[in-house]
Amino acid sequence: MLQITGLTHSYADGHKAIDGLDLTVPDGQLLSIVGPSGCGKSTLLRAIAGLIRPTGGRITLDGKPINGVPDDLAVVFQDYSRSLFPWLTVRDNVALPLRRRGKSRAERRAAAQEALESVGLPDAGRKYPWQLSGGMQQRVSIARALAFRPSLMLMDEPFGSVDAQTREDLEDLVLQVHRTEKMTILLVTHDIDESVYVGDRVVVLNKSPARVHADLPVGLPSVRDQIDTRSLPEFIQLRAEIGRLVRGGAREPGAEPVGAQAAAANDVKDSGGESA
């Protein structure tokens, strides 16, 4: 479980990006994070990733405070072109972080190949990143994260630089990975529809400095489809509510969260054994 309590961060120039943010993410949840531009979403992810030391508050992963980059974590950034090494083959890029796992060369190669297959790139291993399209390069970044088998994956606007069709394919890839690998995923996005489509839950941050403005369960069936899911009345209602919240609106006092009934129904269904 990821637990964030009273998180505060001021940059060296005095700019306060986060002010007293509380958030708990249970294991296996896919949490979408949205908020106005510049509100502190990336700062939050960087603090969770141990890339910056927050000036206040506490972040724990499975009860252990985060001091530096946690062992069990992978990060996927928007800018895939800068996160892959151009002088390494695709397979070596994917295998590289596995050195930290102490794997042998053969094990690293096998894990890289398996991860490439899971993102639909079984034949790309011998190529170099610059020989692939942008969408394929982002698949490689996701494969690298997957090969590492992290318990927590942080994704910072991961589909912001790809075309609309590739974006949908990659959203479905993340949903599939989440279902099969059961890892916890935090996904920062500017796209409200995407936050609902992929999320189990959506957290809306308020204007800088960031705090949790609203926290909404996504009560949609766990198997999602780009056309059918986005046409559901619950999807349309939730997307409208989140849009209003991102623009600074307040939750209506006492209002039942949109999708809560469906979420409850899913819980009942899931507890009955087979989950979709």
Ligand SMILES: Nc1ncnc2c1ncn2[C@@H]1O[C@H](COP(=O)(O)OP(=O)(O)OP(=O)(O)O)[C@@H](O)[C@H]1O
């Ligand atoms: N290194 C830094 N030094 C000073 N201020 C910074 C630094 N990095 C970010 N900021 C400021 O902190 C605030 C939050 O930035 P952050 O990148 O976390 O926001 P964001 O919500 O991810 O932005 P966007 O939606 O545009 O991607 C912004 O006002 C930004 O200008």
